[in-house]
Amino acid sequence: MEEYTIIQAQALSDAVFEMWIHAPQVARNAKAGQFCIIHPDGAGERVPLTISGTEGDNIRIAFMAIGTTTKLLSTLKAGDVLRDVVGPLGCPSEISEGNETVVIVGGGVGVACTPILAEAAKKAGNYVIGIIGARTKDLLIFEDDMKELCDELYVTTDDGSYGIKGFASGPLKDLCESGRKIDKVWIIGPGMMMKVTSEVTRPYNIKTFVSLNPVMVDGTGMCGSCRVTVGGEMKFACVDGPEFDAHIVDWDDLMARQRMYMAEEKQSLEYHEEHHECRCRKVN
Numbered sequence: 001m002e003e004y005t006i007i008q009a010q011a012l013s014d015a016v017f018e019m020w021i022h023a024p025q026v027a028r029n030a031k032a033g034q035f036c037i038i039h040p041d042g043a044g045e046r047v048p049l050t051i052s053g054t055e056g057d058n059i060r061i062a063f064m065a066i067g068t069t070t071k072l073l074s075t076l077k078a079g080d081v082l083r084d085v086v087g088p089l090g091c092p093s094e095i096s097e098g099n100e101t102v103v104i105v106g107g108g109v110g111v112a113c114t115p116i117l118a119e120a121a122k123k124a125g126n127y128v129i130g131i132i133g134a135r136t137k138d139l140l141i142f143e144d145d146m147k148e149l150c151d152e153l154y155v156t157t158d159d160g161s162y163g164i165k166g167f168a169s170g171p172l173k174d175l176c177e178s179g180r181k182i183d184k185v186w187i188i189g190p191g192m193m194m195k196v197t198s199e200v201t202r203p204y205n206i207k208t209f210v211s212l213n214p215v216m217v218d219g220t221g222m223c224g225s226c227r228v229t230v231g232g233e234m235k236f237a238c239v240d241g242p243e244f245d246a247h248i249v250d251w252d253d254l255m256a257r258q259r260m261y262m263a264e265e266k267q268s269l270e271y272h273e274e275h276h277e278c279r280c281r282k283v284n
């Protein structure tokens, strides 16, 4: 089989898509917390996406179609071939071997990162509590995977259409307040969600990791576009992260940098939508 052939592609909701891609080198070396950079065709941009899982020579990704390249990616089908898949990139999650209780919190498309993390934490002998949340029931992803992988799972929706009504921070707060032993927490989701949710664990001094998603270009520490400020120091999220200690991240800096290219992204999307017919094709 050709490298980077899409093995399976399906919509998980109106805007979220899952794919299995034949990428042997990436699949054999990927660990929880790492990501890949996908270049769908010669014309589009390269997009960093978390590796959600691996099976044999294949990797799994889940992404939200929000801009030019992710929308293009969402039109591709099983059998189509991607131009390039680079990875695994970034540092693996700091999972301890042994008897820790870990809580993995995923919000929105950030839930894409949770199955591989839950699986690795469980394999290492830890007790795994999962909390996954979405705005509404239709946007919830990977519940079955997380049910199977976690010792306990809490599901929330902002609008109460499924599971516990409210944000994913709710069950986390309850767990912290209950006095149960919690050794580590991972929070993965939109910037604001990670910022607010990580405040829950701060008073309890629980080691809390977040996976940062600044704009990345090369993903190998060369271009500097993914600069973030952590503990007052400049870091490159692609090589020093993407996971960092949540309690020392400069969130305002991260969110300002994420908005830097909004005008260009809007312009690119408008152009893409106008020329949709000719972009929606098999890439070779």
Ligand SMILES: Cc1cc2nc3c(=O)[nH]c(=O)nc-3n(C[C@H](O)[C@H](O)[C@H](O)COP(=O)(O)OP(=O)(O)OC[C@H]3O[C@@H](n4cnc5c(N)ncnc54)[C@H](O)[C@@H]3O)c2cc1C
Binding pocket: 035, 045, 046, 047, 048, 049, 050, 051, 062, 063, 064, 065, 066, 067, 068, 069, 070, 071, 109, 112, 113, 212, 213, 214, 215, 216, 217, 242, 258, 259, 262, 265, 266, 269
């Ligand atoms: C390490 C990492 C892991 C990620 N994992 C996932 C994932 O598993 N699923 C998922 O849906 N999304 C993930 N993202 C975000 C994803 O890369 C962006 O949604 C995607 O690049 C948007 O590209 P676009 O051309 O479709 O949209 P655009 O219109 O170009 O951008 C839409 C928004 O996406 C962000 N973005 C744009 N370009 C980049 C870029 N090169 N790098 C990072 N962010 C960008 C910006 O905030 C921007 O405002 C991850 C980002 C990083 C850095």
Ligand code: FES
Binding pocket: 215, 216, 217, 218, 219, 220, 221, 222, 223, 224, 225, 226, 227, 236, 237, 238, 239
């Ligand atoms: S993406 Fe270029 S240095 Fe990190």
